[in-house]
Amino acid sequence: MIDKTSPLPLYYQIEEAIKQKIDKGEWESGSMISSEREFAENYEVSRMTVRQAINNLVNDGYLTRRKGKGTFVSGKKIEQKLLGLTSFTEDMKARGYKPASKLVSFQKIEANHKLAKTLEISQHDVVYEIKRVRLADEIPMAIETTFVPAELIPLNGTHIKEGSLYSQVENAGFHIDYATQSLEASIAREAESEILEIAKGAPVLLIQRQTFLTTGKPLELVHSVYRGDRYKFMIDMKR
Amino acid sequence: MIDKTSPLPLYYQIEEAIKQKIDKGEWESGSMISSEREFAENYEVSRMTVRQAINNLVNDGYLTRRKGKGTFVSGKKIEQKLLGLTSFTEDMKARGYKPASKLVSFQKIEANHKLAKTLEISQHDVVYEIKRVRLADEIPMAIETTFVPAELIPLNGTHIKEGSLYSQVENAGFHIDYATQSLEASIAREAESEILEIAKGAPVLLIQRQTFLTTGKPLELVHSVYRGDRYKFMIDMKR
DNA sequence: TATGACTAGTTGTCTATACCAGTCAGAAGA
DNA sequence: TCTTCTGACTGGTATAGACAACTAGTCATA
Structure with missing residues (x-):
């Protein structure tokens, strides 16, 4: 799943893995993803590393956090085509x-x-x-x-x-x-x-x-x- | 400078303190700010907490990091007003x-x-x-x-x-x-x-x-x- | 039947520490 | 003089653990 010997940072690998599942539609928008602790356990990394991956995805608009509830796949991906400074x-x-x-x-x-x-x-x-x-x-x-x-x-x-x-x-x-x-x-x-x-x-x-x-x-x-x-x-x- | 007993998160207080100095023009754009370790020492918090504050400011476009060199005040502030979904x-x-x-x-x-x-x-x-x-x-x-x-x-x-x-x-x-x-x-x-x-x-x-x-x-x-x-x-x- | 206390689960905040990876200046050597 | 190396700085990555704040359900009690 993720390669600890890779030169790519762990958080980045996790980030990409999650992003892929969202883009492929495997995780529907609005659905809850695994908890940070679950990810940490599955990937055998610390929770802070998982948080870094999730943080980046939240900043990019892929995920939304809700304290006490969980982390959810964001709605539409309109944000990605956002800001078309087009000719x-x-x-x-x-x-x-x-x-x-x-x-x-x-x-x-x-x-x-x-x-x-x-x-x-x-x-x-x-x-x-x-x-x-x-x-x-x-x-x-x-x-x-x-x-x-x-x-x-x-x-x-x-x-x-x-x-x-x-x-x-x-x-x-x-x-x-x-x-x-x-x-x-x-x-x-x-x-x-x-x-x-x-x-x-x-x-x-x-x-x-x-x-x-x-x-x-x-x-x-x-x-x-x-x-x-x-x-x-x-x-x-x-x- | 920052209040450890405040209900406001430490990283948030640090974030605001830095943002203020930038907005007021005390720190010129392009200039280097203190290193993360210095901040940590001055504010008596851990470096990770300082990093969280700086991370947010980097995401908001106030600061730019350069590995091995330091963290710098970003150019124009136009990008900050970017995307104002304002009322x-x-x-x-x-x-x-x-x-x-x-x-x-x-x-x-x-x-x-x-x-x-x-x-x-x-x-x-x-x-x-x-x-x-x-x-x-x-x-x-x-x-x-x-x-x-x-x-x-x-x-x-x-x-x-x-x-x-x-x-x-x-x-x-x-x-x-x-x-x-x-x-x-x-x-x-x-x-x-x-x-x-x-x-x-x-x-x-x-x-x-x-x-x-x-x-x-x-x-x-x-x-x-x-x-x-x-x-x-x-x-x-x-x- | 409500109400409140408890509990297990979530994310949020924060610490202390370690080592990696660039950058740069100055010391040491040729 | 020039080159190379070293050390001290920077941010980057990662760990393990603690406690706070919040959510939602369960259960005992009034």
């Missing part, structure tokens, strides 16, 4: 649409004060401004404007048309860590309504996203205008 | 507003097919319907309608007016685990515009939230209509 492309695919993108403009601009501050660069530093129309099943879904510090990564229009920006980022050895987003409801302005093929004054969802790299530096600022009639923002949140 | 009240407080709530109606209704499916109960089961206007600094911010299965928890109007729904839930021994939310832009209808004190046709943000308990059962379905001119939904996402 437009992935997002649309997940919804069953065929995503496409139309490059409207690509240029280098000088950062103004606000943009410089957001991207944590100096004022007048060069920034790429990428304007795209995002399509789902050939129908306009959103207008997206992305700002990326030029010093971070060399880009040209071809890069954007072909691979995604994010794959360029990974190629350059950078890794996305997290993003902060804000969402608000608004009304389509004239220019937007034309591009999105909706009436002027129709509701739109404004999304602003700032993406950070593992280095802590901002990678990009993205402004999006989504059609209110076709787009719903979905998110799972954990306690 | 309206907490949300508004965090934004510096004074939250308030006005109970519009409270009644028991029979679940229709759709509601029953969402709440995972039988059709015609009794459900509480709670309608509230949410205020920030006395100004209407949102209209909120909450549906809770009656069999889950006994409620009356007083419960809602006084403590929050969530504290009732905790009192009943249930624990909130996660929620799925959807957000979309729309236009204020007549009735909504009156309550929210905005023009008919003004943009509103529709938020729908389904909250789940650790048992896996849905606790509630919440429909909210937020004023588009005053409310911005903020979220941090990781990786």
Whole structure:
């Protein structure tokens, strides 16, 4: 069952063993698992070692402890797909649409004060401004404007048309860590309504996203205008 | 520094003490904190107890361990606010507003097919319907309608007016685990515009939230209509 | 029939100890 | 001078045991 001579820590082996049973569905969600003392006896390890394994699984949301009662398999596994920091492309695919993108403009601009501050660069530093129309099943879904510090990564229009920006980022050895987003409801302005093929004054969802790299530096600022009639923002949140 | 006679666990007291120093900025991000053995000596507790405190802070993203080197204060605190599954009240407080709530109606209704499916109960089961206007600094911010299965928890109007729904839930021994939310832009209808004190046709943000308990059962379905001119939904996402 | 005391089982907290495994600086040797 | 080794530090893993807090059922008593 578990190998005491293995270089893998005992608690880790136990952790994996339990996780497997849950993932395979052998232990139904909501059911009680063996007590810590039982595990300790069966695996011939100390109770503290079992606790370490169970602790990790509780932190990962697989198990739930109830004092005086026991340890139980948690409900759904939604938590695992939680936090999908997904690109437009992935997002649309997940919804069953065929995503496409139309490059409207690509240029280098000088950062103004606000943009410089957001991207944590100096004022007048060069920034790429990428304007795209995002399509789902050939129908306009959103207008997206992305700002990326030029010093971070060399880009040209071809890069954007072909691979995604994010794959360029990974190629350059950078890794996305997290993003902060804000969402608000608004009304389509004239220019937007034309591009999105909706009436002027129709509701739109404004999304602003700032993406950070593992280095802590901002990678990009993205402004999006989504059609209110076709787009719903979905998110799972954990306690 | 820490009180051995307190009913609060020692590891928890240590945890809070460390967290405070970080939050106050006394310990700069990136700097090394005392070693586990030092903490143990200073606080006169065993090293395992210190480890439990530090473990929790590492899980919460406050600290980072590096074998052979030490334990360090993590970078930005953004990750800590990550995933705030917050109530309206907490949300508004965090934004510096004074939250308030006005109970519009409270009644028991029979679940229709759709509601029953969402709440995972039988059709015609009794459900509480709670309608509230949410205020920030006395100004209407949102209209909120909450549906809770009656069999889950006994409620009356007083419960809602006084403590929050969530504290009732905790009192009943249930624990909130996660929620799925959807957000979309729309236009204020007549009735909504009156309550929210905005023009008919003004943009509103529709938020729908389904909250789940650790048992896996849905606790509630919440429909909210937020004023588009005053409310911005903020979220941090990781990786 | 209730009520309260007891009991066996659970997780929660905490100790004292041991040794392993990286890291780094400085001593010892070439 | 350069290299290697050693020791003293760090966190990582693991043990055995103790008692507290909580849960749920049993049983005796009022």
